[in-house]
Amino acid sequence: MKISVIGCGYLGAVHAAAMAELGHDVVGIDVDAAKIAQLADGRPPFFEPGLPEILTSAMATGRLRFSTDIAEVRGSRVHFVAVGTPQRDGSNAADMTYVDAAIHSLLPHLSEGDIVVGKSTVPVGSAARLADVIAASGSGAVLAWNPEFLREGFAVLDTMTPDRLVYGVAAGDETAASILDEVYATAIASGTPVVVTDYATAELVKVAANAFLATKISFINAMAEIAEVTAADVTQLADAIGFDNRIGRRFLNAGVGFGGGCLPKDIRAFTARAEELGRGESVAFLKEVDNINLRRRQRVVDLTVAALGPVVNEKKVAVLGLAFKPHSDDVRDSPALDVAVQLRGLGADVVATDPQAIENSRARHPQLSYSASVEETLRGADAVVLVTEWPEFAEIDPVWAAGLVRTSVIIDGRNKLDAAAWRAAGWTYQGLGRP
Ligand SMILES: NC(=O)C1=CN([C@@H]2O[C@H](COP(=O)(O)OP(=O)(O)OC[C@H]3O[C@@H](n4cnc5c(N)ncnc54)[C@H](O)[C@@H]3O)[C@@H](O)[C@H]2O)C=CC1
Numbered sequence: 001m002k003i004s005v006i007g008c009g010y011l012g013a014v015h016a017a018a019m020a021e022l023g024h025d026v027v028g029i030d031v032d033a034a035k036i037a038q039l040a041d042g043r044p045p046f047f048e049p050g051l052p053e054i055l056t057s058a059m060a061t062g063r064l065r066f067s068t069d070i071a072e073v074r075g076s077r078v079h080f081v082a083v084g085t086p087q088r089d090g091s092n093a094a095d096m097t098y099v100d101a102a103i104h105s106l107l108p109h110l111s112e113g114d115i116v117v118g119k120s121t122v123p124v125g126s127a128a129r130l131a132d133v134i135a136a137s138g139s140g141a142v143l144a145w146n147p148e149f150l151r152e153g154f155a156v157l158d159t160m161t162p163d164r165l166v167y168g169v170a171a172g173d174e175t176a177a178s179i180l181d182e183v184y185a186t187a188i189a190s191g192t193p194v195v196v197t198d199y200a201t202a203e204l205v206k207v208a209a210n211a212f213l214a215t216k217i218s219f220i221n222a223m224a225e226i227a228e229v230t231a232a233d234v235t236q237l238a239d240a241i242g243f244d245n246r247i248g249r250r251f252l253n254a255g256v257g258f259g260g261g262c263l264p265k266d267i268r269a270f271t272a273r274a275e276e277l278g279r280g281e282s283v284a285f286l287k288e289v290d291n292i293n294l295r296r297r298q299r300v301v302d303l304t305v306a307a308l309g310p311v312v313n314e315k316k317v318a319v320l321g322l323a324f325k326p327h328s329d330d331v332r333d334s335p336a337l338d339v340a341v342q343l344r345g346l347g348a349d350v351v352a353t354d355p356q357a358i359e360n361s362r363a364r365h366p367q368l369s370y371s372a373s374v375e376e377t378l379r380g381a382d383a384v385v386l387v388t389e390w391p392e393f394a395e396i397d398p399v400w401a402a403g404l405v406r407t408s409v410i411i412d413g414r415n416k417l418d419a420a421a422w423r424a425a426g427w428t429y430q431g432l433g434r435p
């Protein structure tokens with residue numbers, strides 16, 4: 001199948017490479033010439049495990065190419081739209097300008113029988129509006145909405161073997177679903193369930209899934225807040241409730257909270273859209289989910305300030321982690337970077353390290369000091385804060401680390417370290433929601 005992918009960011013670049021790896025003939029399009037130049041050279045513009053390998057192998061077959069020229073989509077049967085839908089400036093709503101621009105740029109190149117397939121996360125109602133725009137073009141192309149559920153850090157795996165596929169199609173459209181079945185034939189053959197539904201349901205499935213995940217994290221972080229005033233241990237609480245299959249242990253890790261380019265902006269956009277629809281009260285709890293989440297960042301900052309004593313100025317704080325989660329270089333709305341910036345704002349001499357996210361962090365916050373070396377980061381520190389649970393941080397030997405710092409105080413913002421081992425090495429250890 002000939003496929004185009006419009007927008008080659010964290011989602012689109014992986015989608016394009018994975019579709020080519022599955023045997024399709026793919027062209028990836030982006031307006032960012034630097035990004036396209038890198039991709040065309042076989043170099044991913046961001047860190048994503050497994051992406052370099054599939055990019056190289058798919059390009060070697062000649063089935064994958066990249067271009068800034070939208071006219072190159074001509075001849076493709078399926079056009080995936082994977083451009084960004086960030087939070088709009090000064091509002092909680094999603095910024096739809098990139099999706100609208102991408103669809104308009106496609107219109108002159110569409111032919112009868114083509115399907116435009118939205119993958120971006122959009123406010124419910126967008127697909128119906130865009131279907132009208134495509135119908136009015138007279139091209140004969142149709143629209144389907146096929147939301148994406150991949151996780152950064154596992155993006156290749158999730159694209160090749162998704163948990164489920166959701167197709168939102170127009171009433172009476174018999175062909176879009178069967179074409180998408182062909183696109184995803186490999187996953188479907190290995191048992192991936194497919195839900196074929198209308199546009200609105202498909203759009204809502206996506207934001208509902210992210211809202212549920214965000215709620216689960218904020219739920220356990222709310223329990224952490226209660227644990228903090230009762231000397232209970234939220235990690236044991238999570239294990240104990242997680243044994244109940246109806247609850248499940250996944251996404252019950254209390255800590256500095258969720259971030260990234262999706263969960264925070266998606267729950268805000270959902271709230272804004274529900275308010276527009278006159279149903280703000282139905283998802284009003286998502287505001288509290290957001291508030292709980294942001295309070296956890298503040299908690300880590302407060303614990304660090306308390307550890308530093310009355311004078312924060314010029315005290316060295318070693319920040320372990322910048323990415324919003326391990327196995328990613330993404331710092332969009334990263335709790336880790338936020339904590340580092342807040343501590344710097346309070347006058348601390350912050351030195352931060354991360355295996356992959358230093359470059360992206362420096363581009364946004366050049367005022368922070370960065371080091372690629374954990375040893376350099378820890379040396380002479382008055383307090384250490386772990387905010388992204390990279391395996392290499394969890395493996396730090398507390399005896400070795402105690403020999404580097406000035407004061408052996410660690411705030412474990414991800415509850416990832418072995419508290420007993422750190423205490424035994426002479427550290428004052430403070431987790432979140434733990435005694
Ligand atoms: N990052 C992720 O893990 C996931 C993202 N999503 C959704 O996918 C969408 C894209 O997200 P990301 O890939 O993270 O964003 P991103 O910002 O990494 O990538 C978006 C890309 O679109 C390009 N672009 C913007 N306007 C364009 C246009 N008119 N024509 C061609 N290219 C254009 C940008 O240059 C950029 O490279 C968002 O709606 C997001 O919510 C959904 C699931 C997972």
Ligand SMILES: O=C(O)[C@H]1O[C@H](OP(=O)(O)OP(=O)(O)OC[C@H]2O[C@@H](n3ccc(=O)[nH]c3=O)[C@H](O)[C@@H]2O)[C@H](O)[C@@H](O)[C@@H]1O
Pocket residue numbers: 121148149150151152153210213217250251252253254255256257258259260261262263324325
């Ligand atoms: O719409 C999207 O873009 C994607 O958003 C999330 O994926 P992602 O943002 O890559 O990362 P997650 O693994 O969901 O983690 C999100 C945040 O929650 C935090 N988290 C996660 C789990 C947990 O128990 N506790 C917790 O604080 C992570 O540290 C991270 O900051 C969803 O998991 C994907 O299914 C979805 O496709």
